Amino acid sequence: MSGRLDTWAVDGPVEERLIPPTPERFLPYVAALSSARIPHRVEVDAAGQAYIVVVTGWTAERARAELVDYERANRDWPRGSGIGPALAALRPADVLSGLVVAAAMLNVYLHSGPVAAAHRLFEIGALDAERLRAGEWWRAVTSLWLHADAMHVFGNAVAVVVFGSALSQVLGLGPAWVLVLLSGVLGNLTEAALAAYGRHAIGASTATFGALGALGVVQSARSWRRWRDLRMVFSRTWLPLGAAATLLGWLGTGPQTDVVGHAMGFAWGALLALPCLALLERRLPWYVHALCGLGASSLVAWSWRLAGA
Known part of the structure; x- marks a missing residue:
């Protein structure tokens, strides 16, 4: 899964939009920013099909760094257990x-x-x-x-x-x-x-x-x-x-x-x-x-x- 983070500025340096590489990454991105106490808000794209994370210009660098760390830590997600197959259902x-x-x-x-x-x-x-x-x-x-x-x-x-x-x-x-x-x-x-x-x-x-x-x-x-x-x-x-x-x-x-x-x-x-x-x-x-x-x-x-x- 790609760890690329697409960004672009909106109306100058005031705000920056962070586009998750896949829809499944949206909620983890929000959780990562929230846990790091980085102010942000959520918008929907013009087509109404994708969510976008918006941060202010002065926190954009911190937000990008936090999400890059998240992608690096979860690059191989989900990891194998290393201890055999997944837990079997209760028989x-x-x-x-x-x-x-x-x-x-x-x-x-x-x-x-x-x-x-x-x-x-x-x-x-x-x-x-x-x-x-x-x-x-x-x-x-x-x-x-x-x-x-x-x-x-x-x-x-x-x-x-x-x-x-x-x-x-x-x-x-x-x-x-x-x-x-x-x-x-x-x-x-x-x-x-x-x-x-x-x-x-x-x-x-x-x-x-x-x-x-x-x-x-x-x-x-x-x-x-x-x-x-x-x-x-x-x-x-x-x-x-x-x-x-x-x-x-x-x-x-x-x-x-x-x-x-x-x-x-x-x-x-x-x-x-x-x-x-x-x-x-x-x-x-x-x-x-x-x-x-x-x-x-x-x-x-x-x-x-x-x-x-």
């Missing part, structure tokens, strides 16, 4: 996988009931820092499936569908759900290692915040690979990660919430997402996703069996 399988996980969480709640009912599943499956340190590592897995009450399980079910499906969209079904599970398990293990004796915790929030942290890293990496412009680092590259951290603050730090668990899940999700960035460059064969799903579900089933369910 039914992505949403379905989230619904399956949410249904499994609800099924466990139907058997256990609220924590006030003191069902046996809470005794054998809740995260107990002292017992976990004594060797009952499976509690880091089983505790993800237990919830305190209906609101607790419903909130996590919605979160796992939203964040898990979104992560599945960018990483693929298998790797995404393995990452979600591992971030929850590692978050629980880390919390148990840091917590005082007598610490107990339940809920899938650690895993859902792991998905949120992973999404922030993945989207930030996509933005960086796409723009590669230091001027856009904070406005574009770090915006997804900042948004994810903000959601952690809004949703994960209430008075009755497991703040440490949420933070550990978020951190592990972000760390585990780093090696997964390579998955954005290619499509994995179906059997890899199947093996990931089989491995994750087997870990959950084995953990409950070890717990004595």
Whole structure:
């Protein structure tokens, strides 16, 4: 696309008209001048078919320089992402996988009931820092499936569908759900290692915040690979990660919430997402996703069996 900027003076040096090389450049030109605080106005040509940007003579040089800079910065627009094909549309399988996980969480709640009912599943499956340190590592897995009450399980079910499906969209079904599970398990293990004796915790929030942290890293990496412009680092590259951290603050730090668990899940999700960035460059064969799903579900089933369910 040509970066040529056609100009000519009108009635002497008082005003100058800046003609965008294509109609699509008109709005970006106006935005560029506005962001640079250069006074201007818009006119329509005699045929009524093209817009023209008019600047006063004393600002014409600044306006031309600003638009030349704009053309130079956007010469190859739109740039390739540098990290593989464009983001695929959300597939039914992505949403379905989230619904399956949410249904499994609800099924466990139907058997256990609220924590006030003191069902046996809470005794054998809740995260107990002292017992976990004594060797009952499976509690880091089983505790993800237990919830305190209906609101607790419903909130996590919605979160796992939203964040898990979104992560599945960018990483693929298998790797995404393995990452979600591992971030929850590692978050629980880390919390148990840091917590005082007598610490107990339940809920899938650690895993859902792991998905949120992973999404922030993945989207930030996509933005960086796409723009590669230091001027856009904070406005574009770090915006997804900042948004994810903000959601952690809004949703994960209430008075009755497991703040440490949420933070550990978020951190592990972000760390585990780093090696997964390579998955954005290619499509994995179906059997890899199947093996990931089989491995994750087997870990959950084995953990409950070890717990004595």
